[in-house]
Amino acid sequence: MELIGRITKDAVVKQLNDERQVVNFSIAVNDYYKPKNGEGIKLTTYVNCSYWISSKIAARLTKGTLLEINGRIYVNAYISTDGEAKASLNCHVNAIKIHSFGRQENTNDNEIDPDKSSKQKLEEVKEDLPF
Numbered sequence: 458m459e460l461i462g463r464i465t466k467d468a469v470v471k472q473l474n475d476e477r478q479v480v481n482f483s484i485a486v487n488d489y490y491k492p493k494n495g496e497g498i499k500l501t502t503y504v505n506c507s508y509w510i511s512s513k514i515a516a517r518l519t520k521g522t523l524l525e526i527n528g529r530i531y532v533n534a535y536i537s538t539d540g541e542a543k544a545s546l547n548c549h550v551n552a553i554k555i556h557s558f559g560r561q562e563n564t565n566d567n568e569i570d571p572d573k574s575s576k577q578k579l580e581e582v583k584e585d586l587p588f
Contacts, residue, residue, distance in 0.1 A: 460504060460548065461525045462486035464559060468518035478512040481505070484524060504530075508550040521559025527552040 462484035469481050483505045491497040506526060508514065518524075528550040537543050 458530050458548075459525060459527050460484065460486055461523070461556070462504065464518055464520055464522045464524060465503065466520050468515040470512045470515045477509070480508040480512055480515045480518065482508075482518050484526070502546065505545055505547045506550050507547070508553065510551075514553060517555060517558070518553075519559045523556040523559075525554040525556060526550045527554075 465483045465485050467482075471479050471481060473479065483503055486502045486504060488500045488502065489497055490500070506528070526548060528548045530546065530548050532544055533547055534542065534544045
């Protein structure tokens with residue numbers, strides 16, 4: 458099954474006892490529909506994902522990243538400590554395609570002011586015009 462959604466928090470790599478590694482993350486899949494004679498309804502479904510192929514991708518899976526995943530969906534039903542019946546939607550991911558990145562830490566303090574650079578470009582264009 459293919460799903461497209463945004464990562465809800467940074468991915469975590471877990472080391473198992475047998476030296477295997479798994480990348481765990483969750484995505485939010487947004488949906489919208491409009492029933493006849495009604496207002497539009499927004500629905501968000503959260504899916505817990507596990508990726509076993511390579512742990513190197515975990516550094517790119519940050520909060521807000523838009524992903525397309527391909528994998529096997531399954532449901533985990535359980536009884537909480539309060540005695541309530543609960544369930545979670547999970548996906549064993551086989552392939553990940555990143556569409557856009559989420560938050561990125563900017564470590565470069567010497568960055569040029571974008572307003573200033575656009576003003577400089579505008580002045581250069583004005584000087585180049587023949588009229």
